Amino acid sequence: MGRDVKVLVLLEPDPELPPPPLDLLPADVDVVQVGPTPSDEELAGATVLYVWDHRFADLGPILRRTTQLQWVHAASIGVNRLMCPELSAVTLTNSRGVFDTSISEWVLAAVLAHVKDLRETWRLQTETTWTYRTTGRLAGTRAAVVGTGSIGRAIADRLSRLDVRVTLVGRRPGEDPTFGTVHGSDDLVSIAAAVDLLVLAVPLTPGTTALVDAEVLGALGPRGLVVNVGRGPTIVESDLVDALRNGTIAAAALDVFDVEPLPADSPLWAMPNVLVSPHMSGDYRGFEVDMMDVFTDNLERWRRGNSLRNVVDPAAGYVPQ
Numbered sequence: 001m002g003r004d005v006k007v008l009v010l011l012e013p014d015p016e017l018p019p020p021p022l023d024l025l026p027a028d029v030d031v032v033q034v035g036p037t038p039s040d041e042e043l044a045g046a047t048v049l050y051v052w053d054h055r056f057a058d059l060g061p062i063l064r065r066t067t068q069l070q071w072v073h074a075a076s077i078g079v080n081r082l083m084c085p086e087l088s089a090v091t092l093t094n095s096r097g098v099f100d101t102s103i104s105e106w107v108l109a110a111v112l113a114h115v116k117d118l119r120e121t122w123r124l125q126t127e128t129t130w131t132y133r134t135t136g137r138l139a140g141t142r143a144a145v146v147g148t149g150s151i152g153r154a155i156a157d158r159l160s161r162l163d164v165r166v167t168l169v170g171r172r173p174g175e176d177p178t179f180g181t182v183h184g185s186d187d188l189v190s191i192a193a194a195v196d197l198l199v200l201a202v203p204l205t206p207g208t209t210a211l212v213d214a215e216v217l218g219a220l221g222p223r224g225l226v227v228n229v230g231r232g233p234t235i236v237e238s239d240l241v242d243a244l245r246n247g248t249i250a251a252a253a254l255d256v257f258d259v260e261p262l263p264a265d266s267p268l269w270a271m272p273n274v275l276v277s278p279h280m281s282g283d284y285r286g287f288e289v290d291m292m293d294v295f296t297d298n299l300e301r302w303r304r305g306n307s308l309r310n311v312v313d314p315a316a317g318y319v320p321q
Contacts, residue, residue: 043062044068054081070091093309103155115137120133146211152168156168192217204234212240226253229255254276255281
């Protein structure tokens, strides 16, 4: 027999985002939709909190108001907004695995668009101008993928299949059965100097904040491309703007930023060598169903008293590999 459970689903209605498909949850589960500040009545008896709103950042006050919540699940991969001291008393899980394929596809699209100079091709098309020219080739180039989680590994795998020589970079060095030597992020300057493409797919932690600065960008060099699908503060944004303006690097494809939405006065909007994407690299039609599938699988495990998937290490800020 599974345990009885009351689930609070925290969401902020947003016409741009799909609502959670709550009809996929078991009929015998007590599901209550709440806003960012649930009432005492709503909290009463609830043992599970499903944070559907990925922008939510006030978990601490909720956990301080109840001793009954035992498990918090995030409808996202990154959980930096949820981190708080009160998490030490509950289990936190995330939606790791849902976006691996779609984000790696976005990275490939961005990289190929850069290598094949599709921006210029589209510009010439709008002018009905037929101009023959040659472009680059992806095969044989070198890439460093920073992030050894499931997203980073999916990106590395797909790049490798296109004959890109991939170096995997993690928090600490080691050996990987698929990608060989994993280099530590402490050596990122020397790693950047040896590659053409730098892909960032890391969670936001104290160790990844400002990981890519002017020194790393200078090492990457004038033919280098930076792709960020992790978190904006991983890059020192002012250093990135300077590097793009000065030709220190060739281009950047960015899905995440220091401030989101990206302010209208950000110089990144108008730079011809920058792809600005509104934090949507992982979102695909139907992702909300796959997201709910991860939760319902964990909910069944929870009710049976089994181990949960995707348990976040609160000290590290992510699911250990």
